[in-house]
Amino acid sequence: MTRGAHGHEKVGxxxxxxxxxxxxxxxxxxxxxxxxxxxxxxNKVKRPKKK
Structure with missing residues (x-):
């Protein structure tokens, strides 16, 4: 996972x-x-379907 400057995820x-x-x-x-x-x-976890 890519982290930003303050340990949060990068936007985008x-x-x-x-x-x-x-x-x-x-x-x-x-x-x-x-x-x-x-x-x-x-266990395999699948991406939820878009509504």
Whole structure:
């Protein structure tokens, strides 16, 4: 994850945080990724569908 000058994310990059349905751990999905493996339980977490 890219950090800005004060430790916050840089503006302009899409970074989405989604809760894992199995262990409720917060998983970070960056732009261009559709699914990510949860580092805690190993479950695949998918990007939510746009409404």
């Amino acid at each position: 990059e899409e970074i989405l945080r989604v809760l894992c349905p199995n262990c409720r751990n917060r998983v970070t999905i960056e732009s261009g990724e559709d699914e990510v493996k949860c580092p805690h339980c190993g």
